[in-house]
Amino acid sequence: MSQFFQVHPENPQARLIKQAVEIIRGGGVVVYPTDSSYALGCAIGDKNAVERIRRLRQLDDKHNFTLVCRDLSQIGLFAKVDTAAFRLLKNHTPGPYTFILNATREVPRMLLHPKRRTIGIRVPSHPIALALLEQLGEPLMSVSLIMPGDELPMSDPYEMRQVLEHHVDLIIDGGFGGLEASTVVNLADDSPEVVRVGCGDPAPFHDL
Numbered sequence: 001m002s003q004f005f006q007v008h009p010e011n012p013q014a015r016l017i018k019q020a021v022e023i024i025r026g027g028g029v030v031v032y033p034t035d036s037s038y039a040l041g042c043a044i045g046d047k048n049a050v051e052r053i054r055r056l057r058q059l060d061d062k063h064n065f066t067l068v069c070r071d072l073s074q075i076g077l078f079a080k081v082d083t084a085a086f087r088l089l090k091n092h093t094p095g096p097y098t099f100i101l102n103a104t105r106e107v108p109r110m111l112l113h114p115k116r117r118t119i120g121i122r123v124p125s126h127p128i129a130l131a132l133l134e135q136l137g138e139p140l141m142s143v144s145l146i147m148p149g150d151e152l153p154m155s156d157p158y159e160m161r162q163v164l165e166h167h168v169d170l171i172i173d174g175g176f177g178g179l180e181a182s183t184v185v186n187l188a189d190d191s192p193e194v195v196r197v198g199c200g201d202p203a204p205f206h207d208l
Contacts, residue, residue: 002165006156009033009174012131020170021135026157028169029053030152031145031160033066034124036096036199037153037159038177040168041132042138045108050141051066056167058148065111066098067139068129074139078106079121085187088205094125096178096200100186111141118188128174144181152179 005016024030027047029042036143040056042049042068053059069075072089079101081089089099103112103119122142124130133140146153147163154160157173164171183200186193194202197202 002161002168003170004161004165004173005170006173006197007128007167011053012128012174014131016172017128017131017135020132020172021133023170024132024140027165030170030172031057031157031164031168032129032140032172033126033174033177034096034122034129034142034182035094035126036124036144036178036180036182038145038155038157039068039142040140040145043136044139045143046137046141047108047110050110052167053141053143056164057143057146059143061114063143064100064113064118064120066122066142067107067111068122068124069139070133070140071123075101075121075123078104078139079119080104088185088187089121089123091202092204093123094130096125096180096182096198097189098122098182098184099129100184100188100195102188112158118186120184122182126174128172143176144182153177153181155179 040053098120154178180199183198184196192205
């Protein structure tokens, strides 16, 4: 049975954030809000938790997982960022974008696209997500909370509780979530390519 924390969306309670991070460090799978939609997250190197998320979302091994990072300095550890990519990241983070980049050796192999060695990277601008990342001290392995067969992410924490209470360890209720996932931009090749249009404006990447 999962725990259910009601966390203030603008001033997250430190005590609850600390408890949430203890659950993540203990191998837990958590549902948490971001500036686009709710997401499923777990510790980056936890094979069991990653597998649970894979099964829950019915993802194959070609799905690009996302590392949700606290800031730009954390990104450089896990992704290869050249000058052009860095400029784009600087201009568009934090925000509702996921950038696909070539991964460094720091990224556990189980999170990588098997053929391309790429990883999704994201810096959210949601106070709850940032508080979790600050307390955790490393990125969260994440995917959007879109259930198999659904087009849109789940947005109602009480519905999440009904559907997911036996599948996740914690649901963080930060109020209703957005109905669009992040916009995904591939920066792993020569020129940026918008792979999925979500709630981040894709226009800045079309003219590059």
